[in-house]
Amino acid sequence: MGKTAVAWLSLGVAVIALGLKYAAWACTGSVALKSDALETVINVVAAVAGLLAIRLAERPADDNHTYGHYKAEYLSAIIESAMVLVTAFAIGRASVGGFLHPVHVDAPWSGIVLNGTATILNLVWGYTLLRIGRARRSPALVAGGQHVLSDVWTGFALIAGLALIPFTGWHWLDPTLAALVAVNVLRVGWEMLRQSVAGLMDEAPDPETLQKMREVIARNAVGALEAHDIRIREVGAVTFIEFHLVVPGSMTVAVVHEICDRIEVGLRQVIGRALINIHVEPEYKAKNTGIILTSDDQKA
Known part of the structure; x- marks a missing residue:
């Protein structure tokens, strides 16, 4: 399967995951699930950017680009990294709002099922993207895989936390989980940005x-x-x-x-x-x- 076909599949998976996570937030009102859905919006935008970058990178060398267009993938990865960082700040802001204005989480189990389905889908696809990206030496696909997997780990944390709310009554868990999501997204975004800049700066191999x-x-x-x-x-x-x-x-x-x-x-x-x-x-x-x-x- 070519890199362009993989990029199209990545966009499709991101759209499906976004639909599931939006439904999870809509039926619960959870700030944490809203934060997770916000991150997935960035996944969709990043998948579009990755698709465009891969198509550009595969163009042959021409008079204006005698060494080819390969670095277009790094530009895509940098754009995705920047969007991830912006998302982290947006999620952090939402978590602060959750602390200041607590919201009672309704029907957490339906939200857990919907979010869990999206998380498992992202788990499978994230590892698939990493494997294909590394095999094809594609910075855009590798960055996409890292981004998707960051969504997975936060998704599992959210599910575990939301499952505790009905038993404990600790509604402060909701904004706390959103804050943890923001920290993790910030960490992943920074690492993605560092790797992408290293590629643009022609960093030597290991x-x-x-x-x-x-x-x-x-x-x-x-x-x-x-x-x-x-x-x-x-x-x-x-x-x-x-x-x-x-x-x-x-x-x-x-x-x-x-x-x-x-x-x-x-x-x-x-x-x-x-x-x-x-x-x-x-x-x-x-x-x-x-x-x-x-x-x-x-x-x-």
């Missing part, structure tokens, strides 16, 4: 991924002397790699080209889609830094 790529370069650069100034960045589903490759001055262009092709094939086998730029230099340009290809490497 050390484990960097080491794996360095090993691939060393293993496939037999005949070269050194690889230095290695720079790697991930933009959605595409990895950009560039480095300088030092070779003996007597080596022919054909042999150097063969080495570069071998390195590129090796890297793509490990990381998938990649744009690779290798700058070839003669041996007097060696810096004795980066990947030094020893005699053992040459024998490999």
Whole structure:
């Protein structure tokens, strides 16, 4: 299933969940369930933004965007993060109103059933989005999955709290739960924003991924002397790699080209889609830094 189809499904799930949560709030008058419904409105808006961003990101490179449109997904994730933060403040405001003007919660069990159905739906879809997003290296789908799962955990907390109200008579639980929802949404929104900004700022991959790529370069650069100034960045589903490759001055262009092709094939086998730029230099340009290809490497 393509990313665009997944984005359409995500929008459909968000609309269904919103309908269930709105019904839960309408039949109970619960401030906490109202807060949960408000968050789901943002899910719908975010799903639309994610769909548009994915369609834009899949466009091929053109004269104005020679490296493609991949970063559009990060823009979508940032917009979604910002909306999540705004939602957190709106929910917090509603919880304060609940403390100042307590509302008796009516028919909590019908609300629990409706909200629980929406929560289970989001649980299944949130994990599905994360799995597909990580497999496709899609920032928009991963952000969407994180957002949906944040809704799930707060949903379970709301259900547990509302179930206690009929037995305890503690109606202050309702605004308290809404405040806890706001705190959790704020936490998730901040983490989503941090990850999205890191992608736009071309943050390097984690050390484990960097080491794996360095090993691939060393293993496939037999005949070269050194690889230095290695720079790697991930933009959605595409990895950009560039480095300088030092070779003996007597080596022919054909042999150097063969080495570069071998390195590129090796890297793509490990990381998938990649744009690779290798700058070839003669041996007097060696810096004795980066990947030094020893005699053992040459024998490999």
